[in-house]
Amino acid sequence: MSTQPWVEKYRPKNVSEVAYQEEVVNTLTRALETANLPHLLFYGPPGTGKTSTALAIARQLYGPELVKSRVLELNASDERGIAVVRDKVKAFAAAAVGAPDPRYPCPPYKLLILDEADSMTQDAQNALRRTMETYSRVTRFVLLCNYVSRIIEPLASRCAKFRFKPLQPAVMAGRVEHICEREGVTMQAGAMQALAAVSGGDLRRAITTLQSAARLGGGTVDRATVLDVSGQVPPEVIAALAGACRAAARGSRFADLQRLVAGAIAEGYAAQQVLAQLQVELLTGGSASDPKTDLKLAGALEALGAADFALTLGADESLQLLNAAAQIRAAFVAA
Amino acid sequence: MLWVDKYRPKALDDFELHKGIADNLKKLVATGDFPHTLFYGPPGAGKKTLVMALLRAIYGPGVEKVRVETKPWQIELPSRKLEVELTTLSSAHHLEMNPADVGNHDRYVVQEIIKDMARSRPLNTDGSKGFKVLVLNEVDRLSREAQQGLRRTMEKYSSACRLVMVCSNVSKVMEPVRSRCLCVRVAAPTDDQVMGVLQTVTRTEGLNLPPLFAGRLVDYSARNLRRALLCLEVCKAQRCPFTDDQEPQRADWELYIAEVAANIMSEQTPKQLYLVRGKLYELLANCVPPELIMRNLLFELLKKMDDEVKLEAVSYAAQFEQRLQEGAKAIFHLEAFVARIMAIVKQYATSMMA
Numbered sequence: 001m002s003t004q005p006w007v008e009k010y011r012p013k014n015v016s017e018v019a020y021q022e023e024v025v026n027t028l029t030r031a032l033e034t035a036n037l038p039h040l041l042f043y044g045p046p047g048t049g050k051t052s053t054a055l056a057i058a059r060q061l062y063g064p065e066l067v068k069s070r071v072l073e074l075n076a077s078d079e080r081g082i083a084v085v086r087d088k089v090k091a092f093a094a095a096a097v098g099a100p101d102p103r104y105p106c107p108p109y110k111l112l113i114l115d116e117a118d119s120m121t122q123d124a125q126n127a128l129r130r131t132m133e134t135y136s137r138v139t140r141f142v143l144l145c146n147y148v149s150r151i152i153e154p155l156a157s158r159c160a161k162f163r164f165k166p167l168q169p170a171v172m173a174g175r176v177e178h179i180c181e182r183e184g185v186t187m188q189a190g191a192m193q194a195l196a197a198v199s200g201g202d203l204r205r206a207i208t209t210l211q212s213a214a215r216l217g218g219g220t221v222d223r224a225t226v227l228d229v230s231g232q233v234p235p236e237v238i239a240a241l242a243g244a245c246r247a248a249a250r251g252s253r254f255a256d257l258q259r260l261v262a263g264a265i266a267e268g269y270a271a272q273q274v275l276a277q278l279q280v281e282l283l284t285g286g287s288a289s290d291p292k293t294d295l296k297l298a299g300a301l302e303a304l305g306a307a308d309f310a311l312t313l314g315a316d317e318s319l320q321l322l323n324a325a326a327q328i329r330a331a332f333v334a335a
Numbered sequence: 336m337l338w339v340d341k342y343r344p345k346a347l348d349d350f351e352l353h354k355g356i357a358d359n360l361k362k363l364v365a366t367g368d369f370p371h372t373l374f375y376g377p378p379g380a381g382k383k384t385l386v387m388a389l390l391r392a393i394y395g396p397g398v399e400k401v402r403v404e405t406k407p408w409q410i411e412l413p414s415r416k417l418e419v420e421l422t423t424l425s426s427a428h429h430l431e432m433n434p435a436d437v438g439n440h441d442r443y444v445v446q447e448i449i450k451d452m453a454r455s456r457p458l459n460t461d462g463s464k465g466f467k468v469l470v471l472n473e474v475d476r477l478s479r480e481a482q483q484g485l486r487r488t489m490e491k492y493s494s495a496c497r498l499v500m501v502c503s504n505v506s507k508v509m510e511p512v513r514s515r516c517l518c519v520r521v522a523a524p525t526d527d528q529v530m531g532v533l534q535t536v537t538r539t540e541g542l543n544l545p546p547l548f549a550g551r552l553v554d555y556s557a558r559n560l561r562r563a564l565l566c567l568e569v570c571k572a573q574r575c576p577f578t579d580d581q582e583p584q585r586a587d588w589e590l591y592i593a594e595v596a597a598n599i600m601s602e603q604t605p606k607q608l609y610l611v612r613g614k615l616y617e618l619l620a621n622c623v624p625p626e627l628i629m630r631n632l633l634f635e636l637l638k639k640m641d642d643e644v645k646l647e648a649v650s651y652a653a654q655f656e657q658r659l660q661e662g663a664k665a666i667f668h669l670e671a672f673v674a675r676i677m678a679i680v681k682q683y684a685t686s687m688m689a
Contacts, residue, residue, distance in 0.1 A: 004494070005490070005493060007490075046511055046514065047514065075487040081414075115487065116486065119480075119483045204515075205514045208517075212370065216362055229518070231505075231520060254637075254642045266522070266557075268376035268377055268380060268520045268522045268523065270505040270506060271505075310657045312506070313660065313661060315656055315660055316504070316656050316660075317506055318630060319633065319652050319653045320656075320657075322649055323649050326649045326650065327650065330646050
């Protein structure tokens with residue numbers, strides 16, 4: 001079906017198919033053979049296979065039929081306050097298991113998957129503590145999150161922790177080529193590198209970008225489409241901005257900087273993307289002969305960080321970008 | 336009919352400004368299907384126009400028969416029942432809403448609507464199940480929780496309901512949501528493009544557009560096409576035919592902010608601060624968004640300042656605007672910004688004297 005996103009279509013069906021997370025896969029495969037699982041906590045950046053692994057475990061343990069009754073998946077889309085933990089989660093955790101399916105391992109416990117667990121409130125997490133222990137005989141919990149630090153310590157210590165790491169470009173290329181082959185998409189030279197660069201180890205992002213690019217390009221994917229679809233800022237815009245920051249010492253005017261920033265905003269580039277690419281440009285493009293470069297860069301990077309933080313909190317793009325550029329310029333003058 | 340609406344391209348084929356994007360969208364819907372999309376770009380760049388043309392390309396002219404509905408939604412929460420009233424714009428094929436209208440309850444409302452759309456899936460002529468489109472305006476104003484909630488909902492109901500989201504500040508849309516969408520960047524038209532549109536419109540209307548006046552209009556519009564066309568029409572109402580010495584009419588609130596900036600630069604005393612405060616209140620009372628006041632005020636001030644103090648002014652503006660977003664009462668932060676600006680201007684002036 002063409003309507004199905006490829007991310008869903010090519011989700012791994014078995015734990016062993018999960019790409020690149022060898023330690024996790026090995027440990028889990030062994031655990032699955034004995035059908036004896038501890039509570040699990042998966043953490044790592046987006047698009048590294050956490051949800052896929054959890055779903056694969058469920059499918060391998062129970063088979064397609066029993067999954068419906070033995071597995072409960074709750075994510076941030078569902079109401080998940082303390083009331084739900086007390087009622088729904090507890091009710092599910094407490095229920096006895098039914099008859100097993102002889103074709104699958106079907107261990108005598110249920111699986112409760114809490115996706116995006118780091119967006120649960122502290123209270124709700126606290127309410128889970130005792131539930132996890134009391135019903136551990138009949139229910140195993142799988143917690144998934146991006147930031148392990150947002151899971152309260154008592155919960156984390158009750159689980160076996162697995163870290164999912166960002167995918168290496170080569171591994172990603174393997175998966176992407178597999179999908180291209182199945183979908184009849186041809187990748188042109190340079191497209192794969194571009195894809196790996198823009199996705200930064202996030203396989204979901206890579207596949208979504210690939211699908212969008214393939215749709216726009218009608219079956220062939222080239223570098224320009226990938227960059228366009230992923231919202232990259234053209235290098236010349238970044239170079240001009242970095243140039244204006246550096247040139248401050250040579251008497252460039254503040255108004256020039258203001259004009260460049262206004263231009264970048266009007267073009268609609270995402271400010272955070274501009275910041276990220278500006279950082280790369282500043283780190284790689286400077287002249288090594290200048291002894292004070294390190295000091296300048298330190299000031300510049302601090303300004304970039306502050307702006308990114310403010311943007312995440314919801315501040316105005318044009319003001320933050322202008323401020324970051326002005327601060328970088330000042331850092332270059334001062335050092 | 337306003338010129339802005341009259342000259343708005345209706346079909347993807349009619350686009351001249353964003354021809355590249357329109358062509359891509361055409362390819363995208365050629366199969367009768369498309370992924371979740373997110374249009375982002377500055378105001379007046381043509382995002383909504385593209386969205387409507389996209390819907391038309393999928394469903395035909397039926398999407399233009401819209402009705403405005405204010406309907407109470409009853410949402411069952413585990414602890415209580417929630418009733419929210421929401422105004423939506425809908426046709427047989429799509430539904431358009433402004434999630435920011437419902438304030439704190441946006442997460443429940445958005446999910447409820449998506450689930451509701453998924454329940455009543457339309458049937459295609461060939462008997463297969465079709466999908467509806469939910470257009471979410473200003474998603475950058477959607478709360479964090481609502482965006483969290485969208486993550487899985489978007490995947491789960493993707494076969495029944497497509498989301499088309501529109502926003503101007505893409506940084507406020509969280510990464511997991513962005514990564515689930517096809518992101519389309521809609522750049523503001525360049526000065527030349529704005530000029531081109533103005534010339535086409537005046538030619539079609541049978542008017543003469545003097546070049547100097549046109550240049551001023553383009554400058555004033557700051558690459559915002561909507562602003563340019565609205566202003567052109569206002570100017571026509573004022574004086575027609577156009578002359579070369581005509582000034583584009585600026586909006587009242589812009590003139591008012593310029594006046595505030597002049598007040599700040601002319602005198603830096605507590606008394607003046609009090610006067611400015613009154614004017615800021617006046618602006619807020621007239622529903623000018625505080626972040627817009629802050630931004631315009633800064634740009635007006637930058638015009639009048641010496642280069643030496645600009646850095647500090649910009650950094651204070653950025654700092655107070657961020658606080659404004661997080662805080663509850665805008666006037667505190669606006670006033671704090673003005674006080675800061677007065678302090679640095681005064682300091683600079685005294686250091687020059689010494």
